[in-house]
Amino acid sequence: MSDVSFVRTEMLPEQAPPASEVGALGWVKHNLFSSWFNTILTVVSLYAIYYVLSGVLPWIFQSVWNADSLNECREIMMATWGSTHGHACWAVINDRWLQLLFGFYPSHLYWRPILALVLLLVALAPVLYSDRVPTKMLIFSAIYPFLMPFLMWGGTIWGPISAALGFVAGWFVYSVLSKQVSELVGMIGAVVAAVIWWLVLSSYFTGAMSSVLPIGIEAVESRQFGGFMLAILLGVVAIGVSLPIGIVLALGRQSDLLIVKYLCVGFIEFIRGVPLITLLFVASLLLNLFLPPGTNFDIILRVMIMMTLFSAAYMAEVIRGGLAALPRGQYEGADSLGLNYWQAQRLIIMPQALKISIPGIVSTFIGIFKDTTLVSIIGLFDVIGLASAIRADTAWNGIYWELFAFIALLFFIVCFSMSRYSMYLERKLQTGHR
Amino acid sequence: MTTLTDPPKEQFRLSMLLYDTRYRSATIQVIAMIGFMLLAAWIISNTIQNLEALGKPVEFGFFAEPASYDINQRLLEYDSRDSHLRAAFIGLLNTLVVAVLGCITATIVGVLVGVLRLSNNWLVARIMTVYVEMFRNVPVLLWIVLAMAILIESLPAPRAFRGENPEATMNLFDSVAVTNRGIYVPEFLFSRSLGDIHIFGTSSLRFDISLDLIAILIVLGGSIFAMRKVSAWAQAKQEASGDRPTIWHIQLGILFVPMIVLLTILGFHLGFPELKGFNFTGGTHLRNSLIALWLALSLYTAAFIAEIVRAGILAISKGQTEAASALGLRPGRTMRLVILPQALRVIIPPMISNYLNLTKNSSLAIAVGYMDITGTLGGITMNQTGRELECVLLLMLVYLSISLSISAVMNWYNNRVKLVER
Incomplete structure (x- = not known):
């Protein structure tokens, strides 16, 4: 009989880990004080945070909201806290925030840019959240490019309608000719029809219709545009128009046709090689020289054209990156299925390439949106131009932190949320393989 | 039994330019080229007409x-x-x-x-x-605009440095003055300078290069070259014997001794900014x-x-x-x-x-x-x-x-x- 059982037969219950390894304490130990170097870093960081917050928080919250000038602000500060230092004068924002947002847009028409912005979000919804919004909403997205200028500039409704009719005419010619003759002839016919409509017929149409049915809203001149609204307007137009141009340029750069390829490469490298400010100089000084004598269209439109060309070059490079990242097998697979070039692009290459390049597209958008501030250098009143004007005003001469903090906050909110959206999209579109 | 016959001879038809993939790419390229050249010609002729109307022909004489x-x-x-x-x-x-x-x-x-x-x-x-x-x-x-505003609005004016009890003092042992007109830092001076070389004589692109700077760069380059030689020697020795000789003190010597000798020969000293009247003089602004x-x-x-x-x-x-x-x-x-x-x-x-x-x-x-x-x-x-x-x-x-x-x-x-x- 052998009962020398010094080997334990039953399991011991699990013990809880030491208190210093789990919970808040464990987290602090691992993340903040894991070594002497880390401890020093933590202490230094804590001091830095304390130093910054102890200066900034009183500045933000012990502040003056109602005053008519910086001097009045300072008097109130002296009366309340006994010093002018370390207290913000938000009165300048309180006084001028509408101007910073809308520029010199007539104040009784503020509803129009606001409505345009809201409708922009509605129009973007089916594109941005394709899984949650019904696809039929895309019809509204197609209408929006014509609705937006009407809302922003006002005037007769027949202008945008006539512009839209150009597309309708082109589509009509295409669908007739491509059935009767061939697809290629249909495409060429569609472009010709649309161009003829826009250049020749549309002015008669607009003139006739507005004399028969004068429907319209109050017109607003371009030079009244300004503020943050201008940044959004320029950014949205530049990105919206440059996306299709960028796709064409990227395809051109990848194409086997030598002349087409080098034209695209030349355009892209030229635009990417010069600073945006020189392109804006071209918009403000030279563009009228390049067009037939007597042409004179307004500065906002000229800036829009140059910003669009600028972002198209960057967009082309982003999309080219997406095209290059596709494995060769995708191209070969499309060829082996017998698809022609455009079918392969439309059904196989572009859906994947655009998906890969979404983060790049969004960061291009953020870049363009930030770069819209450069128009202040050629004399447009965007937020920074307005800030300089306000600082030059005798009432607010000498103020800078409050103004720039407000403007920075506006840009930060928009840009940061866009970059978060792009991260969300990347996660959503991640299919787990490349 | 079948015999091979020559394939029927193809007649070239105009429509093949569009529908035959052998010719289509050439057609597209020619059209693109023509389109591009037309666009360029249009822009150039517009520009010439516009400039003539303004009376400003293109010329670079104003330079x-x-x-x-x-x-x-x-x-x-x-x-x-x-x-x-x-x-x-x-x-x-x-x-x-x-x-x-x-x-x-x-x-x-x-x-x-x-x-x-x-x-x-x-x-x-x-x-x-x-x-x-x-x-x-x-x-x-x-x-950029904010940094400029902070520098101009929040820093002391040079006159704040004046008097017995100045509101502002210079930093780093009285060598750097931070004012709202800019920052004054000490400048490098050589009492026995070698002088300058003048390139391009008196033309608009004339360019002075300080011989002192060239001498310093040559010595620095020589030191770095010697340091690499020493470390290559140490590497060879390590591979041969397994022991790496200690070379850091040799390296430091090679780096600093020739430079200090050169600077002493050139008579190197710092020129400090000084408050004269209402502004600072001397130093680099x-x-x-x-x-x-x-x-x-x-x-x-x-x-x-x-x-x-x-x-x-x-x-x-x-x-x-x-x-x-x-x-x-x-x-x-x-x-x-x-x-x-x-x-x-x-x-x-x-x-x-x-x-x-x-x-x-x-x-x-x-x-x-x-x-x-x-x-x-x-x-x-x-x-x-x-x-x-x-x-x-x-x-x-x-x-x-x-x-x-x-x-x-x-x-x-x-x-x-x-x-x-x-």
């Missing part, structure tokens, strides 16, 4: 005329009687100065922030994230515009570089680190010999394109009045002479050649480090 404006921050001598070409040249050098200064600072700050964002310390990583997001999501023009631009551009670009560095380090798979430690390499060597060489391949191309962005963004100098090439050629010269076409096109050409030469370097590097795939 020889006196510029008659002053450039206060400059590397070479210049006065307002010099030509517009000289002004543009000084501006170009100013652009390069701020670009080089900005790139160096941005790299240092960016690498530091990028590494700290990966730190184990939660608090430090969060602070660095806040920095990156704050700078990336706000326009650089805003940072860094204007607010330069400092604002430099600070804002480098902090802004550093945020982007930090992200690149972080992504580069994260891109190296964990297996590499594990394999290195399995081979017995210490963490420092793992970083230096395994991780960094691979990460640099990912890091350097976007880094160079950020340098390029910084150089292009330096054209925003015009917003704070720093006289770079945009401020001279595209600013005052253009406004004075009214030659918009010539000035803007030349300005674009200058930036284009800077960009293209940087991207040529980048392509060369990319081809050199490219992994060979199928």
Whole structure:
């Protein structure tokens, strides 16, 4: 009989880990004080945070909201806290925030840019959240490019309608000719029809219709545009128009046709090689020289054209990156299925390439949106131009932190949320393989 | 039994230009070329007509005329009687100065922030994230204008340094004066200077190079060459015998002794800024515009570089680190010999394109009045002479050649480090 059982037969219950390894304490130990170097870093960081917050928080919250000038602000500060230092004068924002947002847009028409912005979000919804919004909403997205200028500039409704009719005419010619003759002839016919409509017929149409049915809203001149609204307007137009141009340029750069390829490469490298400010100089000084004598269209439109060309070059490079990242097998697979070039692009290459390049597209958008501030250098009143004007005003001469903090906050909110959206999209579109 | 017959001879028909893939590409290219040339011809003829109507034919004679404006921050001598070409040249050098200064600072700050964002310390990583997001999501023009406003509005005026009990004092043992007119730092002086070489005589591109600087660079280059020789000798000895000789004191000696000897021979001393009357004299005067631009551009670009560095380090798979430690390499060597060489391949191309962005963004100098090439050629010269076409096109050409030469370097590097795939 052998009962020398010094080997334990039953399991011991699990013990809880030491208190210093789990919970808040464990987290602090691992993340903040894991070594002497880390401890020093933590202490230094804590001091830095304390130093910054102890200066900034009183500045933000012990502040003056109602005053008519910086001097009045300072008097109130002296009366309340006994010093002018370390207290913000938000009165300048309180006084001028509408101007910073809308520029010199007539104040009784503020509803129009606001409505345009809201409708922009509605129009973007089916594109941005394709899984949650019904696809039929895309019809509204197609209408929006014509609705937006009407809302922003006002005037007769027949202008945008006539512009839209150009597309309708082109589509009509295409669908007739491509059935009767061939697809290629249909495409060429569609472009010709649309161009003829826009250049020749549309002015008669607009003139006739507005004399028969004068429907319209109050017109607003371009030079009244300004503020943050201008940044959004320029950014949205530049990105919206440059996306299709960028796709064409990227395809051109990848194409086997030598002349087409080098034209695209030349355009892209030229635009990417010069600073945006020189392109804006071209918009403000030279563009009228390049067009037939007597042409004179307004500065906002000229800036829009140059910003669009600028972002198209960057967009082309982003999309080219997406095209290059596709494995060769995708191209070969499309060829082996017998698809022609455009079918392969439309059904196989572009859906994947655009998906890969979404983060790049969004960061291009953020870049363009930030770069819209450069128009202040050629004399447009965007937020920074307005800030300089306000600082030059005798009432607010000498103020800078409050103004720039407000403007920075506006840009930060928009840009940061866009970059978060792009991260969300990347996660959503991640299919787990490349 | 069948016999092979010649295929029917094809007749060339016009429609084959469109429908036959052998000819279609040529057709499309010819059409594109014709279209492009028509567009170019149209633009050029419009421009000629417009310029004739304005009475301003294209010519570059205005470059020889006196510029008659002053450039206060400059590397070479210049006065307002010099030509517009000289002004543009000084501006170009100013652009390069701020670009080089900005790139160096941005790299240092960016690498530091990028590494700290990966730190184990939660608090430090969060602070660095806040920095990156704050700078990336706000326009650089805003940072430049804000930096300028802070410098002008919040720093003491030079007169605050006067009197028995001045409101402001100089920093760093009375060597640096931080005022609202700029920062005065000590300048390097040589009492037994070797003099200058004058290149290009009296033309607009004349250029003085200090022989002292050349001597210093030669000695520095020689020291570095000798240091590499010594370390190669140590390496050879280590491979032969297994023992690495201690060389750090030899290295330090090689680096410092010749330099100290040279500086003593040249009579090196510092020239400190001094308060004379209502302003500082002596020392090197860094204007607010330069400092604002430099600070804002480098902090802004550093945020982007930090992200690149972080992504580069994260891109190296964990297996590499594990394999290195399995081979017995210490963490420092793992970083230096395994991780960094691979990460640099990912890091350097976007880094160079950020340098390029910084150089292009330096054209925003015009917003704070720093006289770079945009401020001279595209600013005052253009406004004075009214030659918009010539000035803007030349300005674009200058930036284009800077960009293209940087991207040529980048392509060369990319081809050199490219992994060979199928």
